[in-house]
Amino acid sequence: MNNELLIRMILAERLPKNHAAWNPVTRELKNALAGAGGEERTLALLNKELELPESPMLLKDLHIPIKEGYAQIDILLLHRKFVCVLEVKNMTGEFYFDTENFQFHRMIDGRREGMKNPESQLHRAVKAAEKFLHAPVDGIIVLASRSGRVVEGPKHYPVVSLDYLPFYLEKLAEGEKRLDPLVLAAKLRSLPKRDFRKQLLERYGVSLNEIRLGVTCKSCRNCAMIRSERKWHCVRCGMYSKDAHEVTLQEFAVLFGEELPTGFAYRLLGVEDKYVLYRLLEKSALQGNERGKRWIVPRPELLEAYFRAVYR
Structure with missing residues (x-):
């Protein structure tokens, strides 16, 4: 899971439902989860079925600079014979690409829904990759759901169903060797990591004093647990845990950074005894040279395990 997805998951758990950002957060989280599911299926299929003379490199969730912004790439395949951007769409319905106005809509349950044009998104990603890598780049729109059907296709890029994708990529590898994927991968890995934390919190208008504090019960999910007899107890469902606070600390780190003021840690975990707090933070939030702060x-992996159980 990338940080952008984790931030949305945490906000959906920690924001009160009457907060102005809760609806857009949960709506965009639903779309992001569907997209992530399609990308995972695509990667799993390629790792299992793609047969090329030399193993390709599969890089995911890249953000390549282009003009004043970034082009987001779902999956980038690097091989000695070709480079290919995969724009993965995990959507259902009937798809219509307007090749004259470069618009896109789908029909689902009798409704027409205008959406971002996958061809425009792919074209932007391909051009960004070509300029950054100084190499020719192919592009494919991948339909990850079998419940999606193209009625009117795009003009410049192919649309390929997930089941057929390995065969299509194998055709691209029939040309001459011309690239060094290790050199290209090293260049891509040198890209600075984007910090989505500040960007998303500002976009949603969320501050620290607006989120629910406390250690979350992983059963009730919106109920703060109480620390007693060296365990966390949920008064609502009776569940208990020895280390539920670990997920809470990781959530805070993802949203607001790894620096944890000791005074705030009492509120975050819902404890009052300084010796209890010390034991809880002893291995999870280390002391530094600055008094009153931990890191x-x-x-x-704790957050991934927690949210995979929530959204399985």
């Missing part, structure tokens, strides 16, 4: 040890 949370990043453990993204």
Whole structure:
């Protein structure tokens, strides 16, 4: 999971439902989850079925600079014979590409829905990749759902169903060797990491004093647990845990950074005893040279495990 997706998941859990940002957060989270599911299926299929003379490199969730902004790339495939951007769409319905006005809509359940044009998104990503890598780049729109059907196709790029994608890519590899994928990958990995935290919090208008604090019960999911007898207890469902605070610390780190003021840690975890707080933070938020502050040890696998259970 990338940080952008994790931030939306945390906000959907921690924002009160009457907050102005809760509806857009949950709506965009739903779309992001669908997209992530399509990308995971695409990567799994390629790793399993794609047969090329030499193994390709598959890079995902890239943001390549273009003019004043960035082009987002779902999956970039690097091979000695070609480079290809995969624009993965995990949508259902009937799809219509307007080749004259470069617009896009789908029909679903008798309704017409205008949406961002996948061909325009792909074209922007291809041009950004070509300029950054100084290499020719192909592009494919990938339909990850079998419940999607193209009625009117795009003008400049192919649309390929996920099942057929390995065969299509194998055709691209029939040309001459011309690229060094290791050199291209090194260049892409040198790109600075984008910090979505500040961008999304400002966009949604969310500040620290607006989110729900406390250690979340992973069963109730919106109920703060109480620390008693070295365990976290949920008064609503009776569940208990020894280390539920670990996820809360990771959530705070993703939203607001790894620096944790000790005074705020009492409120964040909902404890009052300084010895209890010390034991809870001893290994999870390390002391530095600055008095009154700790630094949370990043453990993204805890958040991934928690949210995979929530959104399975």
